Amino acid sequence: MYLTGRGWWFLLIALALLVTGLIGSPALYTMGMITEVVFEALPPRVSEVFGLPASQFGRAATPGRYTQVPVLVLVGLSLFTWFCWEWLLFALRSRIALRSLAVDRGVHDERGPVDNLWAGRVFRVRVRLRLESALTLPFVAAADRVPFGIELIGDGTRSEAALGQDQPLGLEYRIRCPSGGRIRFDGVLVRLADLQGFFYQSVFVPSVSEYRVLPVLADEIGRPATRKRHNLLPPPGIHRLRQPGSGSELLDLRDYRSGDPPKTIAWKVSARRGRLITKEFESEVPVRCTLFLDTSNSVRLGPPGKVPLARLVEIAAALTQANASIRDLTGLCLFDEKKVTIIRPARTARHVADLLNRLADAASLAPRYGNESVEALLNVALPFAEETYPELMDSTLNRAPFWLARDWPVRAQLGEPPSRWSRVRYWLARGLASGLFIALAGLEWLVVRDLYEYATTDFPRQMGLPPDYVQIPGPVIAQVYLLGLLFLYVPFVRFVCDGLPLLLSARRRRLARWRKRLAALLALRHRLGPRGLGFLLEDNERFSLEVQRFLAEHHIPYQLPLYDARGHYQFAAPGKVDRLARALLQAIGKGHDNELFLLLVDLLEVSDRLEPLLAAVRVALARHHQVVVICPWPAGVPLPPARAPDESQQLATVLAASEQAHSRGLAEVRLLIQGLLTQRLHAEFHRVRRAFARLGVPVTNAMSDEPIPLILERVERLRGLRRRR
Amino acid sequence: MSTLSSDNAPASAPVRTYTLACVAALAILLMALVSRGLWPWALLPTTLGLVGVTTRWRLATPLLLITVGFLLLLTAFLTVETGGMLPRFHPFQLSDLLLCGALFVYAACHYRLLGLTVSIFPREVRRSVTEQARQQALGSPPKGPGPRLQTRSPLTVSANEVGLLLVSVPLWVLIGQGVWLWLGRQHSAFSVSDDFYRLILLVWLLGFGFLVVLAVLGYVRRSLMSRDEAALYLQDVQWLETRAEQRLINRWLTKTRRRGRAKEE
Numbered sequence: 001m002y003l004t005g006r007g008w009w010f011l012l013i014a015l016a017l018l019v020t021g022l023i024g025s026p027a028l029y030t031m032g033m034i035t036e037v038v039f040e041a042l043p044p045r046v047s048e049v050f051g052l053p054a055s056q057f058g059r060a061a062t063p064g065r066y067t068q069v070p071v072l073v074l075v076g077l078s079l080f081t082w083f084c085w086e087w088l089l090f091a092l093r094s095r096i097a098l099r100s101l102a103v104d105r106g107v108h109d110e111r112g113p114v115d116n117l118w119a120g121r122v123f124r125v126r127v128r129l130r131l132e133s134a135l136t137l138p139f140v141a142a143a144d145r146v147p148f149g150i151e152l153i154g155d156g157t158r159s160e161a162a163l164g165q166d167q168p169l170g171l172e173y174r175i176r177c178p179s180g181g182r183i184r185f186d187g188v189l190v191r192l193a194d195l196q197g198f199f200y201q202s203v204f205v206p207s208v209s210e211y212r213v214l215p216v217l218a219d220e221i222g223r224p225a226t227r228k229r230h231n232l233l234p235p236p237g238i239h240r241l242r243q244p245g246s247g248s249e250l251l252d253l254r255d256y257r258s259g260d261p262p263k264t265i266a267w268k269v270s271a272r273r274g275r276l277i278t279k280e281f282e283s284e285v286p287v288r289c290t291l292f293l294d295t296s297n298s299v300r301l302g303p304p305g306k307v308p309l310a311r312l313v314e315i316a317a318a319l320t321q322a323n324a325s326i327r328d329l330t331g332l333c334l335f336d337e338k339k340v341t342i343i344r345p346a347r348t349a350r351h352v353a354d355l356l357n358r359l360a361d362a363a364s365l366a367p368r369y370g371n372e373s374v375e376a377l378l379n380v381a382l383p384f385a386e387e388t389y390p391e392l393m394d395s396t397l398n399r400a401p402f403w404l405a406r407d408w409p410v411r412a413q414l415g416e417p418p419s420r421w422s423r424v425r426y427w428l429a430r431g432l433a434s435g436l437f438i439a440l441a442g443l444e445w446l447v448v449r450d451l452y453e454y455a456t457t458d459f460p461r462q463m464g465l466p467p468d469y470v471q472i473p474g475p476v477i478a479q480v481y482l483l484g485l486l487f488l489y490v491p492f493v494r495f496v497c498d499g500l501p502l503l504l505s506a507r508r509r510r511l512a513r514w515r516k517r518l519a520a521l522l523a524l525r526h527r528l529g530p531r532g533l534g535f536l537l538e539d540n541e542r543f544s545l546e547v548q549r550f551l552a553e554h555h556i557p558y559q560l561p562l563y564d565a566r567g568h569y570q571f572a573a574p575g576k577v578d579r580l581a582r583a584l585l586q587a588i589g590k591g592h593d594n595e596l597f598l599l600l601v602d603l604l605e606v607s608d609r610l611e612p613l614l615a616a617v618r619v620a621l622a623r624h625h626q627v628v629v630i631c632p633w634p635a636g637v638p639l640p641p642a643r644a645p646d647e648s649q650q651l652a653t654v655l656a657a658s659e660q661a662h663s664r665g666l667a668e669v670r671l672l673i674q675g676l677l678t679q680r681l682h683a684e685f686h687r688v689r690r691a692f693a694r695l696g697v698p699v700t701n702a703m704s705d706e707p708i709p710l711i712l713e714r715v716e717r718l719r720g721l722r723r724r725r
Numbered sequence: 726m727s728t729l730s731s732d733n734a735p736a737s738a739p740v741r742t743y744t745l746a747c748v749a750a751l752a753i754l755l756m757a758l759v760s761r762g763l764w765p766w767a768l769l770p771t772t773l774g775l776v777g778v779t780t781r782w783r784l785a786t787p788l789l790l791i792t793v794g795f796l797l798l799l800t801a802f803l804t805v806e807t808g809g810m811l812p813r814f815h816p817f818q819l820s821d822l823l824l825c826g827a828l829f830v831y832a833a834c835h836y837r838l839l840g841l842t843v844s845i846f847p848r849e850v851r852r853s854v855t856e857q858a859r860q861q862a863l864g865s866p867p868k869g870p871g872p873r874l875q876t877r878s879p880l881t882v883s884a885n886e887v888g889l890l891l892v893s894v895p896l897w898v899l900i901g902q903g904v905w906l907w908l909g910r911q912h913s914a915f916s917v918s919d920d921f922y923r924l925i926l927l928v929w930l931l932g933f934g935f936l937v938v939l940a941v942l943g944y945v946r947r948s949l950m951s952r953d954e955a956a957l958y959l960q961d962v963q964w965l966e967t968r969a970e971q972r973l974i975n976r977w978l979t980k981t982r983r984r985g986r987a988k989e990e
Contacts, residue, residue, distance in 0.1 A: 004846075005847065023921075072794055072798065078825050078829055078902075139845065139877055160875075160878055200846055534972060534975050
């Protein structure tokens with residue numbers, strides 16, 4: 001709660017009236033003095049306007065002659081008492097009534113409330129703000145915090161009303177989620193003011209509701225499901241394979257081998273050919289499709305709602321639903337550079353729902369990077385924390401002492417390795433500080449020497465003492481002096497290099513305050529224990545990761561640097577190739593006859609480390625399984641051409657684009673970099689495609705204009721290929 | 726001075742009612758000042774008040790109060806300067822009560838009028854983080870902290886709001902009168918003048934009352950503290966008590982971890 005400018009003005013004037021009325025004598029005396037000065041400077045004609053010659057003012061301005069001005073006291077007292085009453089009422093309301101606010105939220109579709117949302121569909125959000133206190137709030141403005149990443153249709157997120165126990169405030173608006181993932185409603189921002197606008201309070205009423213946004217429903221050809229197509233699901237085994245099995249349809253005839261069951265002998269054919277012939281039947285094993293979904297940092301990067309992972313999840317969800325509609329089995333393997341989660345193939349409805357939930361959770365993952373700049377994260381996270389957790393960020397509760405800046409930042413904990421210039425600067429500062437120390441020590445030595453000479457010669461002479469009265473050997477003095485310098489050197493240099501800049505830098509002090517307050521909140525929310533706060537203040541990397549976790553939990557986007565100080569790409573995640581290869585081998589080991597492995601993985605940045613994966617794919621192919629690779633593509637980068645262009649042609653294209661940009665007056669260098677980046681990505685994609693093409697494995701681009709039906713058609717073709725075998 | 730544009734001026738009943746109340750209060754104020762012999766000068770605060778009502782000027786009320794205070798002080802000054810004596814204070818004088826009531830009504834109604842037509846909340850400098858991010862994602866990043874002024878909807882004005890305010894006017898005026906009467910009966914027991922003694926007494930009363938109310942509100946706040954707030958408070962206390970030891974240990978741990986990682990790399 002705080003007093004607005006309007007309130008301050010009113011309070012000051014009411015008090016001024018009251019005090020002026022009470023201390024009438026000094027006020028009038030001061031006024032007389034001022035008037036005397038003014039009137040003496042003015043021509044006599046002007047002063048006569050008041051019916052009083054200017055000469056009388058000087059005589060009258062004498063202290064002690066006047067008394068109070070009662071009417072001013074009366075006005076001041078009335079206004080001040082009223083103001084105090086309003087303050088008391090508002091304070092009670094803000095401390096008691098605001099804490100009794102509760103929020104009911106529901107998301108509805110046309111049939112009623114829902115627990116999960118579907119991407120691409122419109123839902124209606126209904127919020128009800130209730131007051132569970134006998135006090136009433138005469139004016140409240142409420143605004144629901146709309147989750148980031150959803151599309152708001154129309155308005156209705158804000159409303160205002162008087163709020164009472166039987167007078168709830170309602171909000172209703174419509175949303176649409178463009179892609180799968182999770183959305184989180186944090187709560188409602190409530191602003192309270194008195195009717196005059198003297199006082200103001202802003203609180204956030206938490207009401208956390210998290211919803212999964214499931215990917216778009218699609219049928220077996222990738223079209224959104226609008227109506228029920230079949231009353232009866234096809235039986236298992238609809239995909240009979242042209243491979244020997246235990247089915248009922250004849251596949252082929254071959255010569256009898258010892259051990260073949262007699263009932264499979266084709267007697268008529270055997271009689272015609274003069275030798276025993278055996279019938280082979282088709283296999284009725286259904287297709288088992290295992291989706292390997294890359295969830296590493298490399299696919300989490302991108303503009304909100306357009307990250308490659310969202311597209312991969314869309315494809316995976318469409319395939320899952322398409323397989324489920326024809327009763328194929330679908331499994332899922334989520335992997336990144338650290339862990340692998342495997343869900344065995346199944347076909348039940350519960351299994352499909354589980355897969356969709358996991359895919360939605362995977363789509364909401366945010367990139368994490370420990371070496372992100374603390375300042376950049378603070379600039380995003382602190383305003384959000386203050387807005388969402390105002391009571392925990394209150395400076396009276398979550399204090400940031402003035403001496404805090406002395407302890408921060410800790411140079412040893414900087415996340416990135418120091419650059420050459422920073423090292424030079426570091427040693428230069430140390431050198432200058434050392435030089436200053438030596439200069440000061442030299443000056444001090446001169447003083448000490450003079451003092452020593454005075455103590456040993458002049459002082460005894462002046463005091464009438466014998467010349468050898470003070471017997472301090474010079475070398476002892478020098479040694480003590482040098483020892484003192486040794487002890488003082490490190491603190492002095494540290495103070496000059498670290499302490500002084502901190503004392504002079506308001507920005508650093510502000511960052512220190514922000515960091516402490518946010519660290520306290522994070523330590524509490526993430527249950528880091530008693531030493532969590534101190535640890536977050538010291539460890540930049542951990543603090544950075546915790547802030548990113550906090551932002552990711554609330555689905556607040558933040559920007560991460562793609563390259564480190566040495567120019568290395570941070571999000572290649574090369575460890576995922578080994579993980580994927582191991583997971584693929586494991587799936588092959590547990591697989592049956594008829595497996596389809598769909599690798600939804602970003603290999604663009606690791607095209608030179610594909611060997612383990614290629615080896616695993618070879619094993620899969622040797623076991624007569626099928627493999628398809630779907631590679632995500634960064635948003636905003638032109639798609640690769642069907643054939644790999646030669647390098648000279650690519651360079652010519654980039655130069656032409658650069659010239660075009662120059663003629664338009666755009667930043668040439670930026671476009672050149674973009675062109676080179678595009679060129680590199682195209683080359684990487686074709687390299688990956690070539691590597692897998694040698695094994696006969698198709699590689700497609702997930703971010704192309706090809707819709708999901710095209711990818712499904714490719715899968716169908718694979719089934720057809722299998723039939724032709 | 727802020728002026729009201731035609732598109733955000735709802736010609737609604739509450740606005741009209743508050744405007745009329747302000748004008749009526751100004752008329753009474755004019756009469757009260759004229760009755761004190763301030764005829765040509767009484768037009769100054771009245772004109773200021775009228776300008777404030779018509780143009781929704783935020784500073785109208787403070788300037789009106791200052792002007793009236795100055796005029797009253799000037800009257801007393803001129804009375805004494807010309808050799809006269811200030812009239813003896815009589816409690817419950819109609820002209821005093823009318824003057825006080827008119828100022829009170831004008832201030833309250835004008836501020837409520839501003840809330841309905843200009844802004845009820847102070848200007849928000851900081852833009853919402855989610856809003857910023859959304860706008861950046863849409864390709865139109867905000868260039869700066871745009872003004873966000875919110876007026877109070879006239880629909881939220883209850884039927885008895887104005888009536889209650891007008892009914893409460895005599896109450897506040899009488900409370901002011903009562904306090905002043907009580908103060909007037911206090912005489913100095915020390916070697917200071919009665920006027921100064923009353924001022925000190927008032928300051929002590931106000932200060933002490935303020936501290937008591939603050940203490941009560943602080944107690945209420947602590948007793949209503951949520952579990953998270955209490956945990957944060959304890960965590961803060963614990964950190965403040967052990968920060969030096971924690972800093973040493975954590976620095977050592979962090980350095981060790983970084984060295985270990987560097988060796989691994």
